[in-house]
Amino acid sequence: MLHLPILRFGQPYRSLDVASVPDFRTRKPYVTVSQANGGLVRRDLLPQNQAQMRKALDALPVAELIARTKKAAELFAHETLPVGDQAQTPADYVRQVSATTGLPHVMVRRNLEKIRGVMENVDVVLAGLTRGLPLDILDSGAGEIAGHAMGFAPRGDALGVVLPSNSPGVHALWAPTIALKTALVLKPGSAEPWSPYRIIQAFLAAGMPSEAFGYYPTDHASAGEILRRCGRGMVFGDVSSTKRWAKDPRVEVHGPGYSKVVIGPDQADDWERYLDVMASSIAENSGRSCVNASGVWVTKHGRAIAEALGERLARVVPRASEDPEADLAPFADPRVAERISAMVDQGLREPGAEDVTMKHRGGRSRVAEFDGGTYLLPTIVHCDTPEHPLANREFLFPFASVVEVPEESMPEILGPTLAVALISDDEAFRRRFFASHDVHRLNLGPVPTQRVAWDQPHEGNLFEHLWARRALQRATA
Amino acid sequence: MSTTTPDLTAAASAARERLDAHVREIVQWHFDPATGCEFWLEWAKKAGWDPRKEVRGYDDLARFGNFQDEWLRGGPVRKWVPKGHAGKPVSLFETGGSTGVPKARINIDDFRIDYENFSTTLPDEFFPKGADWMHIGPSGPRRLRLAIEHLAQHRGGICFMVDLDPRWVIKLIKWGEIEMVEKYKKHVIDQALVLMKAHPNIQCLFTTPKLLEALCERASLKQLGIKGVFCGGTEMTPQFHRFAQEELMEGAYFAPTYGNTLMGLATHRETGPDEGYAIVYYPPAPRAMIEVVDKDQTDKVVGYGETGRVRLTTLTREFFMPRFLERDEAERERPCARYPWDGVRNVRPFSGFATTVVEGVY
Structure with missing residues (x-):
């Protein structure tokens, strides 16, 4: 059986502790993955070792790291790369990710393309994140811009990333790290060990120094060690698994997005024009991303919008993994689907909410079996008030609540929201969103919430996470 | 095999x-x-x-x-x-303090007999007679409090001790106070390093797997003069065994043990890569x-x-x-x-x- 080793400073290490990852359909082992013991992780991440990892990158100018990242993008998307002691074509990669996560092939390909795009355009991404900073300043540590001395200091030698299994697209967030002269220590999601491994292999094949890469499949406690030990960190997960890191400024937390589509009062009567934007925000990528909308918040016509969305999304049904039309992903672990559905049902028992998709399902459960997979069918809930327990919830499938709220209560009433598709031409209404502390990404106009420009910061700015502006003064002649 | x-x-x-x-x-x-x-x-x-x-x-x-x-x-x-x-003077040793009222076992000479028997399984080359010992780990109401010291004395050595309270560590973990766990672990290792650097005749070490890792993150066993490590107290996996042998021991002998207050002390049969670093114990x-x-x-x-x-x-x-x-x-x-x-x-x-x-x- 295919086996994925640990990568210690880029070198494969086969552990005696091995986890087996099943095929989502058969539940039979599909791949085994070496598990790093805690002591090994801690030893590899001793400060002097992290310094060596970074030193390997520091020897190369940023321009060269960018060129090699671009080359890695092509290799990742198009070439055969090692996976354990076997070879992996891009088609193998798509099939393997699909087998253990359930994501249909078409979605894996879309995510592959997203990762490739960020790596290919890493110079543009970095220009956006640094606001056009000449990046050779990072090579020398100091320079001058518009007559001002400018210096930057790395905040850490390595970025430790604890990754999820839900969708490979998240890897686009950390992929520019290497070009920023920072080593990578990755803890893959248990069901999706493939993408980080393949990205590392692409970097290595593009000539990046192997010492700069760590790949440590491991348990929850040792994942915590990665975040604790690395100079900088990034963690993905639900509220309960990430709250420990919420107050640690070294760690960027990527939890639930609670992203929303908002239709302003000026556009409210034209809501039907925006049905595509709403549906795609909710359901694209099978609703698995933090930038997928979990709410549609409007000033009027809430009921009608909910009914229309329900009717539209009820057409989304399970299809075969290989079907190019597949737009719904099954759950790798069927028990997770059951649990999520039970949580929705529990919320619906509170008066004031209705699952408007139920009638389109003929009253059947939203948990559906198809071709050996367990799916959650898209669910739209109409909530009478924003206080209802389901009004501002996020689940790992195409789920959204439609809520009608007074114009003057927005955006405060939205609460923390990662991405807002703000459909309004009302300047005063828009300005209130610009002034909000709680809204992170703003897509102005009918731009779906999941449409992400990677040169924009996402739940924090990767450049600012990895580099700090240093005060710099020189002696005058 | x-x-x-x-x-x-x-x-x-x-x-x-x-x-x-x-x-x-x-x-x-x-x-x-x-x-x-x-x-x-x-x-x-x-x-x-x-x-x-x-x-x-x-x-x-x-x-x-x-x-x-x-x-x-x-x-x-x-x-x-x-x-x-x-x-006869009776000692009391506890176990299972993390699950309600601890289990208590009375002891008179059993721990001495058990550890003297165990002593015969330790190679003198790595646990030299007359060498001093360092005990880093739980003491308090546990058998280890007296047993390791007796083992050292039985082999002609003197035992230095640094205590760790595992019940407090369990509480910290349950409260999610992981940083405090780390500080406590550092406090324990700090004390041990001071002693080990100040007393060059300390050549034998008893500690637990996690504390062994923590010690080796801070210092080299070889440079500390440690020749033999007797490790026990908690579960050990084959991967830990291999990791200890390959990356921590630096030529020192590694003796994993499975013991508890109720039974006594099991001794290990040496294994290596050919047996997947399995940890094999035999009862006394x-x-x-x-x-x-x-x-x-x-x-x-x-x-x-x-x-x-x-x-x-x-x-x-x-x-x-x-x-x-x-x-x-x-x-x-x-x-x-x-x-x-x-x-x-x-x-x-x-x-x-x-x-x-x-x-x-x-």
Whole structure:
């Protein structure tokens, strides 16, 4: 059986502790993955070792790291790369990710393309994140811009990333790290060990120094060690698994997005024009991303919008993994689907909410079996008030609540929201969103919430996470 | 790898005869009104049968059923002191403090005997006679408090000690105070390093797996002058064993152990890459036995190589504990030349419990 080793400073290490990852359909082992013991992780991440990892990158100018990242993008998307002691074509990669996560092939390909795009355009991404900073300043540590001395200091030698299994697209967030002269220590999601491994292999094949890469499949406690030990960190997960890191400024937390589509009062009567934007925000990528909308918040016509969305999304049904039309992903672990559905049902028992998709399902459960997979069918809930327990919830499938709220209560009433598709031409209404502390990404106009420009910061700015502006003064002649 | 040979079969048969004789002697002692303890004498009255007459060998211990965990939780603890030991100084060792009232076992000389026997398994080259010891780990109400010091003294050494309170660590973990756990661990290792650097005759180390890792993150065992490491107290995986051998020992001898307050101290059979760094233990027969039983039918011993729940039996003049079901599981291991009786392989927390217990915190 295919086996994925640990990568210690880029070198494969086969552990005696091995986890087996099943095929989502058969539940039979599909791949085994070496598990790093805690002591090994801690030893590899001793400060002097992290310094060596970074030193390997520091020897190369940023321009060269960018060129090699671009080359890695092509290799990742198009070439055969090692996976354990076997070879992996891009088609193998798509099939393997699909087998253990359930994501249909078409979605894996879309995510592959997203990762490739960020790596290919890493110079543009970095220009956006640094606001056009000449990046050779990072090579020398100091320079001058518009007559001002400018210096930057790395905040850490390595970025430790604890990754999820839900969708490979998240890897686009950390992929520019290497070009920023920072080593990578990755803890893959248990069901999706493939993408980080393949990205590392692409970097290595593009000539990046192997010492700069760590790949440590491991348990929850040792994942915590990665975040604790690395100079900088990034963690993905639900509220309960990430709250420990919420107050640690070294760690960027990527939890639930609670992203929303908002239709302003000026556009409210034209809501039907925006049905595509709403549906795609909710359901694209099978609703698995933090930038997928979990709410549609409007000033009027809430009921009608909910009914229309329900009717539209009820057409989304399970299809075969290989079907190019597949737009719904099954759950790798069927028990997770059951649990999520039970949580929705529990919320619906509170008066004031209705699952408007139920009638389109003929009253059947939203948990559906198809071709050996367990799916959650898209669910739209109409909530009478924003206080209802389901009004501002996020689940790992195409789920959204439609809520009608007074114009003057927005955006405060939205609460923390990662991405807002703000459909309004009302300047005063828009300005209130610009002034909000709680809204992170703003897509102005009918731009779906999941449409992400990677040169924009996402739940924090990767450049600012990895580099700090240093005060710099020189002696005058 | 152990195999069955005629010599081994004969040795196993002789060991079995010794065990049966030992069982008869121990049962006589514990159920004789002149020498037995209050607990077992009362038990026999209620049971309505006389173990002294009916127990002829090890298999007859089945008549006692499984020793109940609860019997050791709560007092009066003197009910466990055999009358035959009346007037001797009694030590009390606790275990299982993370799950309610701790289990308590009285001890007079057992820990000395156990550790002196264990001492014969340590190679002098790596645990030199006359060398001093460093104990980094739990002390307090645990047997280790006296046992490691006795082992050091028995081998002509002096034992330096740094304490760690595992019950506090468990609380910190339950509260999510991981940073405080790290600070506490650092505090423990700081103290040990001061002593180890100041006393060059410290050549032998006892510590737990996690503290060993933490120590080696801060210093080189070789540079500290450590030649032998006796490691135990919590679960060890083959991967940890390999990691310790390959990356931490730097030529020092690694002696993993499986011991607990109720049983005594099991000794390991050396393994390496050819056996996947399995951790194989043998009990100190006939003073204690370890068996692997079916997790659902606990009166049935599983076949060699099969997985089951660990069952302990202790047979000393201080403590009689027939068929106690541990919180561990393992594979049953064949006898070997040095230990011609059953052993266990890769002991780990029992997976059959509905709730998890915080294990291996120190």
